[in-house]
Amino acid sequence: MNNNEKIPKKRRRLRITHILIILLVAGFCFFVYYRLSLKSKLQARIDAIAAAGYPVTCAELDKWYSIPENVENAAYTIIDAFSCYKKWDKDKSKPLPVVGRAELPACTEPLNKEMKSLITQYIADNNEALELLHAGAAIEYCRYPVDLSAGFESKLPSLSEIRRGVFLLKLEAVLHAENGDGESALRSAISSFGIAHSLANEPCIVPQLVRIACQSFAVTTIEYCVNRVVPDDEQLVEFIECVQNAERNSDISCAFVGERCMGLAFFRAPESVNPDLINGIPFRPVLELFKAAGLVDADAIIYFDIMDEYIQSIQLPLHKRQDAVRAINAKLQSTSKIHILLHSLMPALSRITIMDLRNIAQWRTARTALAIERYRLAAGKLPDTLADIVPAYLDAVPTDPFDGNELRYKKLEPGFVVYSIGEDMSDDGGKERRPRGTKEESPNWDVTFIVAR
Template structure:
């Protein structure tokens, strides 16, 4: 059988011309050089976005907010208004805001700084010269309107402030510095009444000062909790001075004792970290904000395009994993007793920044600011977690201070009733104190010493060593001491 003739009888050459082959090669190279990278970039962008969406979905599945607009309803859910508060014509928070505005009317960039210096001197020296007392009286007379609003608010339902969560990182919190200034004014009023031997006015001023902190008590913001705990620490000298110089009645002391029944700050700090995590999500969604988390990185004001592109390429995916994993540990860990919380926060800090241990200030237990900035090509936002390391100490100190104040007032109630001080704190319960305070640093009973005509209440503090009621030169050394010396 003959084979078919497959030759091209047209006489044309069917071989591919060289220039056609070259064009095809060029097109293939162009495809590989441009189209494939574009496809890879698109794939990386989708991967990065889905990675962030996965973290967000996991957070929402646990009932937590993951976007700025979710913060107000979440706050209302975790902090429902007390029954009947909505029926009140006004709340304390509303009047306090008016008082803050009154204090700011003078357009003084440093209002009441003179009072702050005078009260610092009182804490250091235990007394004040006549001219300083006259300056306090003058400042109080200049701020009678604000004082009236603060005292009026003390008798109203607490209410809440309304932070502008929608502004995210640009959120302004005028009620935080306002609270600090108003608290300073009320402390000064208590000092004025104390030196003038007016126990009723001193008691009222102390009660108004503590009532001022109510709207901040559970506000889920670190700035708010920082202000609240700082104010309680500042109250120690003022209360001690009043107990030293005045003779309060049982009624006065019972009212004061009720004012120091605060919810432990640990829960509020946990909720504040939830808010911080929402701001972290905003930073990962808008990459130019990522530089705010890394104090060591110096990218300059023109780094936004670099951060945007890097985020699209998925470069920050590992950093996100460190951040969200660490934040989850911190949110749960801050609710634990101090020793357990301390371990968790240190573990997270060491995992985020291996140099953390070397950067510790051994005297204070706080991380030292790095003075030798490295020049990493991109920021690590997860380093912001190291900034939260002081929170366990803040919570424990706050509990110790509140315990000292409550115990001191109970001791005074016992003294009024019995004519002498008890030999030990256990004798205060249950008539004058439901449960004797426990030192949050080592879980032992709060230390109590009778000294001359007064007494000392102290916690072992950060170093965990009983120094016999001797304070240190800084928060990392010595005991946390509250003393009343008549």
């Protein structure tokens, strides 16, 4: 092969080398542009959150979760109540309702002697704790001593103790109602709302779920009391005001704000979070690779967009929220599984929204039923329709938070039921939800408040 033949081959190799270098440089430039673009988009979202007055660091979140200065804090009184709680061992508490395995009889049926005796003893053992619970429930402001600057590793309030306090108050209400002491039963029922409300401003999902569960339980306490004793008009008004305040002061958006802030802390340094706290997080070397490739920032952008949609959904009319959050959840589920961090971190916000709607439905059915009881006290009979109690006992018939129509009302024999159609959007005629795990459990039920007398 002569020199003239070698020259074109060298030129071809050189040309290929140049092309490869150009491609590598172009690829590198594109990657740098891509990473800078992601950083810019992410920072724009963070800046928008801060501009709206919301916290963007866990330290800011800890300060954001606050109560006015120089006011009494209910948290310390409630915590003192927990320290006085006398817990029975498993075998001893098993025959107790609410805190044990036994079921309360139907709300129109009396307690048997053995159950009443056990409840009486249990309440007596916990008298000091109950007095502190009543005192704490009456205090307007509450901020539990938690340090949210630790992000997902923050130690939350003793939620099991708060639930136990609400259970204890229900047992006290049951005993007072059984003894015909309507005034004391009223106090216990209202205090159970107060203890549940102590979690109202907690900026985390789990405490808000516990609050919703406790407030739902408090409504059933009122329902039990109204069936066991006949409250006078003044007591009914107090019940109504309690339920109205619960709805007025309920706002789950604080939980979304807190979760978003903790999510931001996670995306800033995912490798620093204890992997035991969040299921599905890859090992640290994989996280470092994700971070270098821009996948962490990409997941963060999607996360903040979805969180923003959830927060906006809370501003919608009640009856539009369920469809909105289900659409957001469907969008999340359709997101590629390559976004591992997104799917690992994103909480079930659609579920908490629907649970909150169910809670609102309970409050509204309770308020309407209590207004009907006021009408019955005055007129000596039940109203034929809910229009009969407007405007004397209600400014207007409350709407069903699930479909936007008026709540349903039906006379029973004896008594009546006020109900919402619930999340399945099916009118089941005021069918009461049966306890889970029982033979009577059914997938079809309404959100009810029943007075069976």
